[in-house]
Amino acid sequence: MNPPAPLLITKSSGEMAPYDAEKLRRSLLRAGAEHDAADRIVANVSGRITQGMSTRSLYRMAFGQLHKRSHRAAARYRLKQGILDLGPSGFPFERFVARILEHDGYSVKVGEVVQGQCVNHEVDVVADKDAQHFLVECKYHNTPGRICDVKVPLYIKARFLDVAEQWHKQPANGSRTLQGWLVTNTRFTSDALRYGQCAGLRMVSWDHPENGSLRHRIDRSGLHPLTCLNSLTKADKERLLQLGLVLVRDILDRPEVLHDALIRGPRITQVIADAEAICRTA
Numbered sequence: 001m002n003p004p005a006p007l008l009i010t011k012s013s014g015e016m017a018p019y020d021a022e023k024l025r026r027s028l029l030r031a032g033a034e035h036d037a038a039d040r041i042v043a044n045v046s047g048r049i050t051q052g053m054s055t056r057s058l059y060r061m062a063f064g065q066l067h068k069r070s071h072r073a074a075a076r077y078r079l080k081q082g083i084l085d086l087g088p089s090g091f092p093f094e095r096f097v098a099r100i101l102e103h104d105g106y107s108v109k110v111g112e113v114v115q116g117q118c119v120n121h122e123v124d125v126v127a128d129k130d131a132q133h134f135l136v137e138c139k140y141h142n143t144p145g146r147i148c149d150v151k152v153p154l155y156i157k158a159r160f161l162d163v164a165e166q167w168h169k170q171p172a173n174g175s176r177t178l179q180g181w182l183v184t185n186t187r188f189t190s191d192a193l194r195y196g197q198c199a200g201l202r203m204v205s206w207d208h209p210e211n212g213s214l215r216h217r218i219d220r221s222g223l224h225p226l227t228c229l230n231s232l233t234k235a236d237k238e239r240l241l242q243l244g245l246v247l248v249r250d251i252l253d254r255p256e257v258l259h260d261a262l263i264r265g266p267r268i269t270q271v272i273a274d275a276e277a278i279c280r281t282a
Helices: 019-029 035-046 055-069 071-077 079-084 093-101 153-165 190-198 214-219 233-240 248-251 266-279
Strands: 008-010 015-019 107-115 121-127 132-139 177-184 202-205
Touching: 008 055, 008 233, 019 035, 019 055, 019 071, 035 055, 055 071, 071 079, 071 266, 079 214, 093 107, 093 121, 093 132, 107 153, 121 153, 132 153, 153 177, 153 190, 190 202, 248 266
Parallel strands: 132 177, 177 202
Antiparallel strands: 008 015, 107 121, 121 132
C-alpha cells in the first residue's frame, strides 16, 4: 500500500509546502500560549486542515482559538500581520525600525537627507553606535506574498556607494566605519541575499538572519506595533499612526492620545488593558 500523500498548504507566495504541526506549535508558544493550550489548538487545527488550504486560513483558525484563551498571546501571535498593517505608506515601518534600533542602543534619525558624491539621498534611518555609522533602508510591503528581489539591494548598494564616497572625505569620519543596511518586513529572494551579503550590506528580513531577524529583534525587545491590538479598529490604528504613535508601549506612555484618535468611553479602558497585557513580561 502506498503511503498517504503529504498534506500540503498554500503559502502566501503561491508555493505549496507540507503542513508542519510542530512549526504551528512553536509559533503559538512563542506568542505566549501555555503548552496545554498550544497542544489543544494544534490538534484542533490539524483535524480541520484540507489539502491546499492557504496559510492565511490556517492562521485565522489558530488565531481565533488562541484569542478565546488569551488576548495577550493572540496579540503577540498577530505580530506579522500587525506589521503588514502599519501601511499603506512605509513611513510608520521606518519609525518602527528606528525604535527597535534605539532600544538596542543606537542613536537614530528618521528620513535624513544625506549628501552623496553625485546627488543627495533621503535615507530612511540613519543610526550611530560607538564608532559606527549606519545607513538603513527600509523596504515595506503590506501584502505577505511580496518579497525583495535582487534589484532592491543592487539599488541600495549604488546609493550607499555614492554616500560613502562623500562621507569618507570628511576628516571627522577618519576612524569611523560606515555600513549599509536593508530591512524588510517580508523576505528576500536567495539572489537578493547572496548579492547583499557579497556586497557588504547587512540584510534583515522577517526571518533572516536567525539571531538578528526582525521577528527576533521584536521578541527580544518586547516592542510590538500598536497594530497588533485586537481592540483597535482599522480606523483607530490609522489615526494613532497619523498622530505619531507606532508601538503598543506608546499607548501606555501617552494614553491621552486615545481621545485624540476618537476612541471613547469603555473602549479606552479595553485598549489600555490590552496594551498592558501585551507589554507585561512573561
